[in-house]
Amino acid sequence: MNDFTFQCSTKIVFGRGAERCVGEETARFSKNILLHYGGGSIKRSGLYDRVMASLAGQGIHVTELGGVEPNPRLDLVYRGIELCREKNIDFILAVGGGSVIDSAKAIALGVKYPGDVWELFAETGTVGEVLPTGNILTIPASGTEAGNGTVVKNMALGLKRNVNDQKLRPQFTILNPELTLSLxxxxxxxxxxxxxxxxxxxxxxxxxxxxxxxxxxxxxxxxxxxxxxxxxxxxxxxxxxxxxxxxxxxxxxxxxxxxxxxxxxxxxxxxxxxxxxxxxxxxxxxxxxxxxxxxxxxxxxxxxxxxxxxxxxxxxxxxxxxxxxxxxxxxxxxxxxxxxxxxxxxxxxxxxxxxxxxxxxxxxxxxxxxxxxxxxxxxxxxxxxxxxx
The missing domain is CATH 1.20.1090.10 (Dehydroquinate synthase-like - alpha domain)
Structure with a gap:
């Protein structure tokens, strides 16, 4: 057996209806957040409304960025970075599957980074300050909801790359198995x-x-x-x-x-x-x-x-x-x-x-x-x- 140091700092909230506590969990970190998600499924299911109600109950200002695709795209990450800088956002809440959470982490990597965030994926830059993130998982698969990594796809270069760093572990993940029944x-x-x-x-x-x-x-x-x-x-x-x-x-x-x-x-x-x-x-x-x-x-x-x-x-x-x-x-x-x-x-x-x-x-x-x-x-x-x- 190798020597090791194990640290998983992500708070895990597991259970039916657990997403209703997202406002309380998020408010511990910020009142000005980016809500990141994929397509329209969270709105059709009613999850979006429950999340927004919980956030509003804690007086949290929300800027939205949807449109995450499977194998999350670097172009959307750039848009998220610009939004966070423009609106002084200091926390990112991801609601969706692994691609949404990875995209949120990539944005969190880039907001404070002085160069092009892709440099971190290309290993020509060094990870510095990372915005905190939290998430509500809707597709159990990638494990990124409590993991220390993120993966994005650079369409221009035809490459898919990852970054791993302990700073990327989300502050919390909310796991409600009922949210996966429609898969x-x-x-x-x-x-x-x-x-x-x-x-x-x-x-x-x-x-x-x-x-x-x-x-x-x-x-x-x-x-x-x-x-x-x-x-x-x-x-x-x-x-x-x-x-x-x-x-x-x-x-x-x-x-x-x-x-x-x-x-x-x-x-x-x-x-x-x-x-x-x-x-x-x-x-x-x-x-x-x-x-x-x-x-x-x-x-x-x-x-x-x-x-x-x-x-x-x-x-x-x-x-x-x-x-x-x-x-x-x-x-x-x-x-x-x-x-x-x-x-x-x-x-x-x-x-x-x-x-x-x-x-x-x-x-x-x-x-x-x-x-x-x-x-x-x-x-x-x-x-x-x-x-x-």
């Missing part, structure tokens, strides 16, 4: 895939003696798998929705990576897949992670066999553990199919002609590679993309 089976499935991928990226770590977090990861994955299928088959199952909402937050607030080094090679590749074809991250990460598994498992048979036995209840073949490892990967693929997701890139609009661009644009770590369980080069990426196709 379609596909939206639910993509969210399930996304949160599961965050646990998988931490589970397949190079450290050997991390039994406690192994067991925590396994429990979280089993809970996601069980309740993911329940929610897809019965969208009105609020108990399943509640389990998923809490799992999605814990999956990505760094608790499950204490003492270990997460991999995230699949995520790095998938960011550039999203940049090229603009597909939903939850759909494409399922494809990329399966391909990565098939590419690396032969060097880590014991861990993949453990995954098969502990997460999918496969029978251990002690004479041929590689067979057990392959069975775990096969059961993961069947789970994605049961959710209604494709496990091939060609079904998501990605072409083989895109592979070179994806690999070239992939943000690498030191040594021109990504990943920690295995160091994945750009040539490896091309092989993984070929498997995924």
């Amino acid at each position: 379609s089976p596909l939206q639910t499935a993509c969210g399930v895939s996304d949160m599961l991928s965050h646990v998988l990226e931490r589970y397949f770590a190079p450290e050997k003696n991390v039994e406690y977090t192994d067991r925590l990861c396994e429990a979280t994955m089993k809970t996601i798998i069980h309740n993911g299928l329940r929610a897809v088959r019965d969208p009105g199952d609020c108990n399943a929705r509640a389990e998923l909402m809490w799992c999605g937050t814990v999956a990505h607030n760094d608790f499950l990576q204490t003492g270990r080094t997460p991999d995230f090679a699949s995520h790095k590749i998938d960011h550039e897949v999203n940049a090229v074809c603009d597909c939903t991250h939850g759909a494409s990460i399922a494809v990329l992670f399966l391909a990565w598994c098939r590419y690396v498992y032969t060097k880590h048979i014991d861990k993949f066999a453990q995954f098969a036995v502990r997460v999918f209840d496969a029978e251990m073949n002690f004479e041929n553990p590689a067979e057990t490892a392959r069975e775990g990967i096969a059961r993961l693929e069947r789970f994605y199919h049961d959710l209604g997701l494709s496990t091939r890139l060609r079904d998501l609009g990605v072409e083989k002609s895109d592979f070179a661009t994806i690999a070239k644009n992939c943000k690498t770590f030191a040594g021109d590679k990504v990943g920690n369980l295995e160091k994945i080069s750009r040539d490896d990426m091309l092989d993984i993309l070929e498997i995924a196709y």
Whole structure:
């Protein structure tokens, strides 16, 4: 187990009707805020009215900025930064899914930054003062509601990049599982895939003696798998929705990576897949992670066999553990199919002609590679993309 420092300062308010306390929570930080959201769904559902009433009850002045799209755009981030500077806004409230919250965090990064906020994503600048944020989550998936990162897409450059910094953790997140009851089976499935991928990226770590977090990861994955299928088959199952909402937050607030080094090679590749074809991250990460598994498992048979036995209840073949490892990967693929997701890139609009661009644009770590369980080069990426196709 590695030495570690764990800090998750985000206050979590969980429960039915929890959004009604948003005015009280926000008033602890500001009376002049930016309300950031996506399309019209929060207005059609009545959530917008409840939020505005709660904010008005605390005498909070609200400037609105809607229009966030999946794979949040840098152009809208620039607009948000300008608004905050013009109106002396010092707090951002995001109401929506992961893209809305990531967009809000990116705006918060840029308001006090003296240069172009993209410099922080390009790693040519240094994070300084960050505006505080809070959020009401409507789509459990990305885990950014209590996480320390943000991801945005630069349409002009065709790149999707992230920034991670403890200053980006929201001051509070409000989690009401009832707000997710209207999600379609596909939206639910993509969210399930996304949160599961965050646990998988931490589970397949190079450290050997991390039994406690192994067991925590396994429990979280089993809970996601069980309740993911329940929610897809019965969208009105609020108990399943509640389990998923809490799992999605814990999956990505760094608790499950204490003492270990997460991999995230699949995520790095998938960011550039999203940049090229603009597909939903939850759909494409399922494809990329399966391909990565098939590419690396032969060097880590014991861990993949453990995954098969502990997460999918496969029978251990002690004479041929590689067979057990392959069975775990096969059961993961069947789970994605049961959710209604494709496990091939060609079904998501990605072409083989895109592979070179994806690999070239992939943000690498030191040594021109990504990943920690295995160091994945750009040539490896091309092989993984070929498997995924």
